[in-house]
Amino acid sequence: MTSPNQHADVVIVGTGHGGAQAAIALRQHGYEGSILMIGRDDAPPYERPPLSKEYLAGEKGFERIMIRPEKFWAEKGIDLKLGAAVTAIDPHAHRLTLSDGSQVAYCKLIWSGGGDPRRLPVPGAVLPQVFYVRDKSDADAMMAALADGPKRVLVVGGGYIGLEAAAVLRKLGCEVVLVEMLPRLLARVAGEEISAFYAAEHRRQGVDVRLNTGIQAVLGEDQGKVTGARLDNGTQVACDMVVVGIGIVPAVGPLIAAGAAGSNGVDVDFCCRTTLDDIYAIGDCAAHANPYADNAVIRLESVQNAHDMANTVAKAIMGHKEPYNALPWFWSNQYDLKLQTAGLNLGYDQTVLRGDPSERKFTLVYLKNGVPIAFDCVGTMRDYVQARKLLESGVGRIDPALLADPQVALKDLI
Ligand code: FAD
Secondary structure, three states: OOOOOOOEEEEEOOHHHHHHOOOOOOOOHHOOEEEEEOOOOOOOOOHHHHHHOOOOOOOHHHHHHOOHHHHHHHOOOEEEEEEEEEEEEEEEOOEEEEOOOOEEEEEEEEOOOOOOEEOOOOOOOOOOEEEHHHHHHHHHHHHHHHHHOOOOOHHHOOOOOOHHHHHHHHHOOEEEEEEOOOOOOOOOOOOOHHHHHHHHHHHHHOOEEEHHHHHEEEEEEOOOEEEEEEOOOOOOEEEEEEEOOOEEEEEEHHHHHHHOOOOOOOOOOOOEEEEOOOEEEEEEEEEEEEHHOOOOOOOOOOHHHHHHHHHHHHOOOOOOOOOOOOOOOEEEEEEEEEEEEEEEEOOEEEEEEEHHHHHHHHEEEEEEEEEEEEEEEEHHHHHHHHHHHHHHHHOOOHHHHHHHHOOOOOOOOO
């Protein structure tokens, strides 16, 4: 057997939110061993949320979305190996194989691989003007395509990524048609009131929102230029480019091939250990029992989750095994609207509207058996801050009439 080219006490796979925070937290907790981060991305660790917001809009340059200044990593003794993918794991030998053929040995491995964008499964989807929004390179490619002026764009998918991209594209002067297969926007993540509000808002901003509509094919010229798309209701849309936001597939191939348990990502326990010795997994790819979802096994795709799981693992490696039990939160920016979510609305059986959507400031409260479990706050920062406290306090049943009254502060209901 050949000896590995490199060794580190902790090897972190993925240089995104989870990976970067794991390295930062280890050093913050006084970890003195060697740390190596390996990432497919060529760029040093950066924030992903701006890729469908300020970065795509050209309002923030790359320096402003870097998780830390470039010199930080060397200063903290954290080695970065960029532009390299881990292709295989030998969990018995504690050894990784990389795409360049080299091998790296580890004592502890933290897998924070995130996900790959789900590809559009239709003819024409491989044309060069079909874009995804996951990595900096995706956003850069889209920005380059828009450099010579506004385009006619078809956005596929009415989830957060598609809607944020649509908002930026409108701001840049593009004509935007957005198709969503389900009967409402944000159907998998938000209540009907939020869906209706955002559909109206996007239409008011000039987006042609088409619900219950899928796509059959991307159409192109012989030279490979996108000219339009055929929708599943038989109609055609003329467009110059297509932007796809239809979810991710967890990037866990090497882990599963190495024998880790998992069907939707990779399974982890209360302190983010996989079923393989000395291998942890965090972030978008980690399926875990979440206390804010009655311990249902779920994956969360949020900065909060990646960040807090990274902290849990850093502590575990330092010998403090504290269960992962952070309150889930999330945000989305579209136009001048800021949506902030606290808690998880999984299994809700009632919603209460607090405030008036026509004023573009309101909160939607999700309840299960009379107990508030989540809050979507649109332009209501105070509600959001107090909702977090309320949920963290382990609240019981609350009279819906009190929740519905914006004059009653949420903190007074704790
Ligand atoms: P990532 O940050 O995706 O990092 C994973 C890294 O691992 C990637 O760099 C990938 O290239 C690398 N990798 C994968 N496999 C391998 C391999 N085999 N070898 C080496 N490297 C590998 N969340 C919010 O809370 N609010 C938002 O507003 C928001 N907006 C978003 C907008 C966009 C456009 C996107 C894409 C995401 C957004 N998210 C948002 C989600 C958030 O960014 C993710 O939940 C978070 O990045 C997850 O962190 P992670 O470490 O699990 O994965």
